[in-house]
Amino acid sequence: MMLRNYLRALALFYRTLLPQTAVSSVLVLGVTGLGAALLQLPWPPPLGPGLLLMKLGTFPLVAYLEHRLRPHQYWFYRNLHLARWQLWTPLVVADTAGFVAFVGLLHRWAF
Numbered sequence: 390m391m392l393r394n395y396l397r398a399l400a401l402f403y404r405t406l407l408p409q410t411a412v413s414s415v416l417v418l419g420v421t422g423l424g425a426a427l428l429q430l431p432w433p434p435p436l437g438p439g440l441l442l443m444k445l446g447t448f449p450l451v452a453y454l455e456h457r458l459r460p461h462q463y464w465f466y467r468n469l470h471l472a473r474w475q476l477w478t479p480l481v482v483a484d485t486a487g488f489v490a491f492v493g494l495l496h497r498w499a500f
Contacts, residue, residue: 398469402476403483405462409454410484413447414491433495444488448481 418433421440425432434440455462466476 394469395471398466398471399476399479402466403480405459406451406455406480409451413451414444414488417443417447418492433492433499435496436489436492440492441485441489444485445481452477
């Protein structure tokens with residue numbers, strides 16, 4: 390498969406999962422905000438391993454919901470000779486990088 394077609398397929402796959410990953414990011418930031426409010430800690434927290442692991446821990450939930458809500462979507466990508474790991478690995482990397490950048494901007498603007 391040509392790189393251009395692979396990137397287009399990845400963009401299409403990411404676009405279908407963007408609402409779920411955005412909700413999971415907001416959920417992680419909301420939980421940390423609630424914890425910071427209850428413990429009277431400053432918010433937004435610095436990017437640490439706990440926050441990053443919380444974000445990475447949401448991907449199995451997103452994958453499960455995606456498999457349950459759209460079980461037949463993988464046939465399109467299978468016809469393009471793409472395995473699930475070829476779709477999910479760049480998605481996890483790109484979404485985590487976007488989350489890290491967003492938290493970094495939040496932290497910079499807050500302090």
